[in-house]
Amino acid sequence: VPSKLGPHSYGKSRIRLTKVKRLPDRHELVELTVNITLHGAPFRRSYTHGDNTGLIATDSMRNTVYVLAKDHPIDSPDAFALHLAEHFVITYPHVQSAHVGIEQHGWRRIEVGGAPHPTAFASAGNEVRRAGASVSRDGHFPRLPSGFPASLTAGLDNLLVLKTTDSAFTGFVRDEYTTLPETTDRILATNVAAGWTYNHPRLDFNAAFDRARATLLTTFANHKSLAVQQTLYDMGDAVLAADPDVFDIHIRMPNKHRVPFNFEPFNKEFANDVYITTDEPSGEISASIQRE
Amino acid sequence: VPSKLGPHSYGKSRIRLTKVKRLPDRHELVELTVNITLHGAPFRRSYTHGDNTGLIATDSMRNTVYVLAKDHPIDSPDAFALHLAEHFVITYPHVQSAHVGIEQHGWRRIEVGGAPHPTAFASAGNEVRRAGASVSRDGHFPRLPSGFPASLTAGLDNLLVLKTTDSAFTGFVRDEYTTLPETTDRILATNVAAGWTYNHPRLDFNAAFDRARATLLTTFANHKSLAVQQTLYDMGDAVLAADPDVFDIHIRMPNKHRVPFNFEPFNKEFANDVYITTDEPSGEISASIQRE
């Protein structure tokens, strides 16, 4: 059959790593999930001929993550992602580009007697910080000291937020399929996923992440929302305004509806007080916000 | 066939409720998942004869939760559970006992400019606070003002904690099935589930819960662990010591292993630094700790 190989990728996903940094007065704890994807011309023949010459086993990618984690400080997931991606391009001349995506799982120090404990931690929840690094053999991205061009993304996922007021939804189409009443005061709950790209790979990744996250949260909290779309746009716009190093941002904000309970059969009135929590169906709102 | 009905129960689970309390200067947010179980002789005939006389539809239980939530302050999940359970016993003379279990999902105020926002919240994570109330028509439990005996439980689930040191595991059986080395310094990570019973239903539920949770965390953090079992026991023991209103406690602490990465093939040495995060298999440790 006259078929051909189109876009393809291979790699290793869900490599889970815990690293403890043993400082004199306290330990630091880092927990990451790493995903690696490699591209390169020789990998085509695994698909087309079952010829694995040049193929780096995904098990070896996994080993590499743990081995490199030993000597790298992992001060930020971004720096470690960059280090890993660069490693693959430097080590294997036939690797055209490497992408490393990292999820960092948050831990907070347990408070004991009002003070943070030096070696005991509790999970900070489901929210995930993301970092992504792509290093190529050539291309138009800013170059690393090693000479290879690199592009960087960062983001967060599962940031579950809710505002109890300052959210309206009016003016939409009313026709034979419409039963939703207009409202000038509803709950807005959403599970924010945001991803942004940096203009270059030389920045204080933790400061940039903290700034973006704080800006997203502050804008969400203070927003007088006329639509989830508007809130989303203003959140993205605020991140671009807050940090010139952020090139663009993509945000997804599914609308996790809180449905007013119908008190009519019970001779009571809904007073923006008691809602049914639902997961589905959910509104799906997403957009990229870019610099002009 | 000569068969008979043994122990049975019916009710409604996963009733999800969001309540907003609109105070002058801020809103308060409560999110609960409610489970209800009713017992009573007439319910037997639904099983044995399909005769639903006296059966309270589980859909009506659901309605009841939302209707009662409107007028109840829900200052604590415990108080609301008690209120709901009592409601069923008072309202339906043929209900012998009612059990209400509530999970409270935590929300924290979003910080804006260093101050907690009055109407915007972020999820506090996966951890769940539990409250359970059983109200019976008769029995030996302490009685409510209404005259009905009530028993109360409280607890938490999904409290994911980790300590990077002060955990040893030595002295266990070494035989032909043993490959685990002894260790005097390992990571101890676990997902604590704890449930305790109160001696009576007249206490400050939030203060009691906070005390128990803080005691569990502090003991976990400070413990010099010779076995997960020992840490678990001492955590339960500390809760009993801290609060005479707690009658007994049950704790489950699955061992979420962090496995030392084997650096041998790479000519490096494991230095309690780089671990493989795993979910399975997991050690399963649980126990009740009781007063003498």
Add this chain to the structure above:
Amino acid sequence: VPSKLGPHSYGKSRIRLTKVKRLPDRHELVELTVNITLHGAPFRRSYTHGDNTGLIATDSMRNTVYVLAKDHPIDSPDAFALHLAEHFVITYPHVQSAHVGIEQHGWRRIEVGGAPHPTAFASAGNEVRRAGASVSRDGHFPRLPSGFPASLTAGLDNLLVLKTTDSAFTGFVRDEYTTLPETTDRILATNVAAGWTYNHPRLDFNAAFDRARATLLTTFANHKSLAVQQTLYDMGDAVLAADPDVFDIHIRMPNKHRVPFNFEPFNKEFANDVYITTDEPSGEISASIQRE
């Protein structure tokens, strides 16, 4: 603090095993998840003193599962559970009793050209077959050839079934909290979990399981249901009638509601045709059915 250790247990959960049996003309595939719990007086001191003398590391339990799986035929999960539980009681004189619970994950042969393939398989879905064996040092259960008493349970979980008719729900309490209309024809959908005990450990486990499962399914399909409770009872009753080796059975059947879509605003009529699929809230119905 004058506290004491109450009921406690320890063991290993989620030990996942794939075994291939290489027969001359085909391979057989078995996939199990094994959970092990051990009891014994010496284990108390791990809790109370951090003294692990006599403790069998849960990691060694894991090793034992794989090592014993090599030589055991694993013709049924029940036989392997029994073998494992007996192993722990025989091998360790201080083990008072051992419980092994096994979930078997189903695989079907892929059909190629109308014939089952000898070495390729597709998952049979989420449904899980369960087997449980408890072997004690003493007790009143029937004894194994080794002389140790044993008790056996079996069951299934995640058997998701739905009938489109022959399900009514009428005659229940109508009061101020009731909005659910009576119906003589609704969808009944449920996720059956059933567990039963055997009278003795010497039976054809696969035949007994297949008989119980087929009986549950047939009774569910043919039942003229007046309540989920009644369907559940009749399903359990039928299993007891079909197999004298089954001592009793416990069934849980959460009501996974299909809610009639309200066509009124659209000038159409619901004709038992279009339903909203929901997961929550769900009715919770469970019962044990026993021999007289």
Add this chain to the structure above:
Amino acid sequence: VPSKLGPHSYGKSRIRLTKVKRLPDRHELVELTVNITLHGAPFRRSYTHGDNTGLIATDSMRNTVYVLAKDHPIDSPDAFALHLAEHFVITYPHVQSAHVGIEQHGWRRIEVGGAPHPTAFASAGNEVRRAGASVSRDGHFPRLPSGFPASLTAGLDNLLVLKTTDSAFTGFVRDEYTTLPETTDRILATNVAAGWTYNHPRLDFNAAFDRARATLLTTFANHKSLAVQQTLYDMGDAVLAADPDVFDIHIRMPNKHRVPFNFEPFNKEFANDVYITTDEPSGEISASIQRE
């Protein structure tokens, strides 16, 4: 801040529908999860100005699914997706394009006495059939009778398959990061996700889906695999060869490793018999296969 709206979309996800078709001799059961996305210039102003003029509420999209499901036969998810997408473009002149994605959840008739029951069903498992339809106001795709161009995709997800032999993995890079031994006989287990596009929207969707699925399964089962990549490629190639109506196909096959148990410490030998079942980390292999 000089920012602008980039690519954006909005819609409703996870609309869950159960439809019963009441034929004289039996019922037919269809269960779908529907996702809808609409595009159009007026929707921009919701983002940029909170102006919802022209916005079709996602709640109205949900209503539309149920209302249209009543009169449509839903003989295939593809036909219903096309019908829904076309509806939005026809009904709302300002909608530029509509995309509808449907997941169909399989149900099999329960066998009673060897015959399929007319009104009782059991879940066919986790595997999901997918259909996607995009209808635009203009574009180069083949046109529907209504004159609107349409593009169609189909696929499946969660097709969990395993072959116990005929899978090798040799010849890959051996360097300082490599510990994986070469093997000429291993288990290959994967959770296939495949999506393909059709050349035009006028075909027997069910026959085309069944042909593609059977071809994927047959090729997987019979393949002498030198790499997961090769098996994937040959599966896609076979689908293109089997159906000229399929334009291209994308397949993702994560490698769900079965890891040989290390019997060395136990003086036994691994004989391709006992494996550890793992979920993570997993190899990630994906590719598009296209016509020349």
